[in-house]
Amino acid sequence: MKVCSHRGLTMVVYTRDEHCPPHVHVGEADWDARFRFSFWHNGVALWDVAPSLRAPKATLLEELRRRLKSPETLRRARRLWWQSRSTTCLDNQRWDVDEHCVRVAKASRGRDARVVASIYDPEKDITVLQLERHGRVEIEL
Template identity: 55%
Template structure:
């Protein structure tokens, strides 16, 4: 099932609900190509993940337009809400929070002072990610 985030130039940008996996992402494409764009629950960046098949990929300009459309606050918020609704996960569990860098890092990128992310949830009403960190009774709230 496709859950519509938005459209751009007639192209449907959607979160899929079947056989999805981390990281959080949306799909867009035609019968000739499909692209995935990754988004996050701890920052507002969006990046092109991949295009298949590469031989049929659209212009770099169109891909950038699509990325910018997804980055619009209302579209990114909707993508997060739909991902959370379908997955009930943020793809952040067991990663680490680096408070000094205000960033999520993998165990390979860990520095002293990083703390394990035990769980998290997306609060769509407040447009906020709430992370529960190991050994910290208070949640970390990240306003998006």
């Protein structure tokens, strides 16, 4: 499903055989880049380019990252991911209750709780986490 276009390239969320973390694909015949995004923060990062020997210039990759990071585009990417996958990829992650962020269990320094369930509301652009023994957290994106 098309998220957006930039310089003739189309960013898409694939609807078959996709996996966490949430991401989009963009590329040409000889390369494919993936950019990760999240349902708990507004950051966007280049995940990888394959094959790396045919990767486009870093300036184009940065332009693509910034395009996806724009609020309207990121919201559309989240909506399309949620429609096709029905997951925020946050279930069973560790949520740091004090720092309000996802933590790798080994690196957690604060109180953390397992995310029991999560949903995304595309109309409000919020993620709702149900935490083990800590109730509910709403994240406005």
